Amino acid sequence: MxxxxxxxxxxxxxxxxxxxxxxxxxxxxxxxxxxLCMDNCSEIMVNPDKKNVTYWVHNLPSDDICTNFRWLVNLLRGYKQATSRMIIFFRQIKHMADVYEYLETSLKHDAYIDFKEGGPNDNRNRLFDMFHMKTDDDVKDFICTSYMNPNGNIRVVLCSTSFSMGLDVKGVDTVIHYGPANDVDDYVQESGRAGREPSQQCNAILLTYKRCLGSQNIFPSMKEYVKSKTCRRAFILNIFKTIVEHAHIPHFCCDICRLSCKCACSCEDECVCTNTCNQVLPKINTAIMSNEDNDDSDDNDDNDITELDDMFSSDSDSDVLESSTRKPQVIYSSDDEMF
Structure with missing residues (x-):
């Protein structure tokens, strides 16, 4: 440096x-x-807390990435252009490409808005796309333009950290990480793509899978966040030495706080209610949880590292070139016809 x-x-x-x-x-x-040799300098800080973002961690038991993203196929097929806008960050380019191919293969005609039998059908009318270092520039421009337009066609972007900086994205109510970011700093920056509209309640969802904590690039604080049994918002803000202001209902804070929410409780003394929270889970969380089996979680994922994990332990942008030598690219320019 x-x-x-x-x-x-x-x-x-x-x-x-x-x-x-x-x-x-x-x-x-x-x-x-x-x-920068900035001794005795003054600091002007802004609280990074977004009160309209709810933090979640979901543990996925399967080793099969297609099984882990079956919920996304169902959402896109069921809601089509009405699917909530989301950004999905991947640590590995292999995972990103596999999910892209799985969506395209599974959805077929349903992957497109106004599918044309004679074509062309491409990124211009597809409901999802992929954004990383080697994505065609025309496709990158189209994705950015679509996501800066509240009424853009693209509903889901599968991406690397390339999509996390310098974009004023509109209407994104869900940011998903498939595997943790390198550190809490990156996670706050990337999950902050959601919640740009203060009136819109949004979700930052971290999906964990077996051995996802094995990379040496992941900071201990990020691993602690994943395994935390206390308020996730408080954990994040403590990293930034920021005071936590619990001004909202617990079920809008994080998955941990939601478990203790008593917003529907009417008891004056000791609570005897059987149902103390009236908040319905967001449909995306319900969809993801259909793939879960919490009894199959592994608390020692970070100790279970294989040679294959080490091969793909770098960030998704940095291993694009290596991955491209192992399997064909599935990137299409705006003028290419799908086949």
Missing amino acids: LWPTFIRSLVVCHVPVVALTATATEETKAVIKKQ
Whole structure:
């Protein structure tokens, strides 16, 4: 990380310097200050908490990625263009490509809006698409344009971290991570693609699968977040040294707080209610939970590392080139015809 020191060396000592970042933990801020020689500087911080985002962690028992995303096929087939807009982040390009092919193969004509028998049917009328470092530039532009338009055709983007920065996405009410981000800083940044409209209740969902915590690139704090048995919002904000303001009903906070929600309780003394929460699960959570078997969860996933896991332990953008040598690309430009 030599470039900050180089930049600082170009600035004479009496010139004020401002360092800006979207999200930064205490550790990240310490690195920035050290590299930019910003001793005794002032900090202006904004609370990263989004009260309209509910945090969830769902444990998927299957090793089969198609089984783990069967719920998405059902949602797209059932709701089509009315499907809630979502962004799904992947750590591995292999997983992203496999889900893309699974959706295309399973949905067939249902993958498109106004499917044309004679074609062309491509990213311009498809309900989902894939966005990573090697995606065709025309496709990238179309995806970005569609997601900046509240009425855009694309409902689901399967993506790497390339899609997490610099986009003013509209109407995204669900951000899903298939496997944890590298650290809590990245997770807050990426899950923050949802909840841009304060009046819209949104969901940040982390899907875990066997051995997903095995990568050495994942920080201990992120692993602790996944395994946490206490409020997930409080855990995140504690990383940022920010005060937690529980100003909302617990069932809108996180999956842990939802279990203790008593919003429907009318008892004056000790609660004797059989049902103390009247909040219905969002349909996407209900769909995902249909794949779950909580009794099959493994608390020692981070100790169960295989040679195959190490092969794919890097971030999805960084292993695109390696993956492309193992299987054909499934990227289509805006002028290509599907076949």
